[in-house]
């Protein structure tokens with residue numbers, strides 16, 4: 046119903062290059078190949094965290110690029126692997142390809158999807174030493190990676206629900222603290238369906254819900270009934286909104302209103318009743334008798350043991366303080382949640398071994414696929430492993446080409462091509478490279 050969406054650009058780190066180096070033995074002419082291999086590039090991983098509520102941060106930052114692996118060094122020094130890049134998203138985020146196909150539904154804290162795997166490092170010349178090739182003077186370059194877009198989608202769930210009698214100013218409040226623009230009017234039951242708004246406070250965003258007014262008997266279906274109570278059962282905390290106008294006119298006792306609201310919530314659902322809450326007395330711009338307001342504030346504090354905040358949604362008085370207070374309560378709530386969480390996986394609420402890990406594609410399976418397409422006298426070889434091998438080969442280097450040819454033969458590519466009728470002079474295309482076949 047309330048969807049938050051974002052589109053982000055992803056790029057895995059490239060593999061580090063292998064090095065060509067030789068180790069000269071003292072005095073001797075002999076030189077031993079000693080170029081190290083490059084490190085792996087960082088993968089890009091999207092992981093679900095419980096202490097986030099929206100995808101708003103992706104309005105500011107949309108490009109995510111993992112670091113590349115370090116190049117190999119002399120003396121067989123391997124280049125360092127790059128760290129994976131973790132993109133933090135709220136629990137409930139659905140990850141889709143740029144074309145809208147679902148890759149993963151990150152339902153639980155810690156669930157993650159590897160959207161881009163880091164490039165593998167190129168091998169240094171030391172790795173190519175064999176009885177046939179004792180002094181190889183070539184190395185591979187690291188695997189290249191490409192950027193692409195993915196989509197994120199999140200069904201918003203309220204962190205704070207505003208509950209109160211009709212006409213107490215809930216819709217006015219949400220319109221002042223978020224971009225939500227619900228209908229506001231001077232009669233009860235103006236709001237018929239919940240409105241959600243995103244509030245930015247300090248280091249985090251949170252979602253506030255303005256729900257239709259509650260009246261006595263709501264739990265049993267009176268007024269707009271209990272539909273909306275159900276809607277707020279998933280929020281972390283409540284803000285009970287009281288109409289300050291009731292302090293000055295004779296329409297009712299504000300404390301009685303508070304008791305009725307609490308009773309309704311209790312009758313509906315004990316979990317909801319036990320949720321932490323703050324009390325907001327709205328419309329204080331109408332109240333001249335500040336002593337009376339103070340007395341009522343104290344009495345409410347005494348009864349509830351909660352914070353009571355006098356505000357005016359019209360003048361804005363007290364609203365900053367109210368938002369700060371909501372933010373604080375939410376942080377407390379999150380802390381409680383995360384105190385049970387595992388070390389090193391802060392923000393994750395379940396056992397690491399229960400975490401679901403998705404991958405953009407099943408590389409292993411896809412990589413085994415081997416196809417040859419024949420167009421006239423050209424043979425297009427389609428196999429990911431081969432394409433990668435070719436892309437990492439230094440095609441300017443005779444020795445490297447020699448090695449590649451060996452590998453292709455060993456992998457049975459030549460046999461396969463022969464069976465398909467390949468002959469001298471045919472062109473073989475693998476990835477971005479074309480070879481003319483010689484016997």
Ligand SMILES: Nc1nc2c(ncn2[C@@H]2O[C@H](COP(=O)(O)OP(=O)(O)OP(=O)(O)O)[C@@H](O)[C@H]2O)c(=O)[nH]1
Nearest residue numbers: 211212213214215216217230234235236258358359
């Ligand atoms: N003077 C004054 N009036 C306010 C204040 N906040 C809201 N109002 C007025 O109170 C009336 C009701 O406001 P709403 O925001 O529609 O109230 P609500 O709680 O959303 O009402 P329902 O949707 O019916 O439950 C409107 O006429 C508002 O202009 C305030 O701080 N001071």
Ligand SMILES: [Mg+2]
Nearest residue numbers: 215216235236
């Ligand atoms: Mg309203």
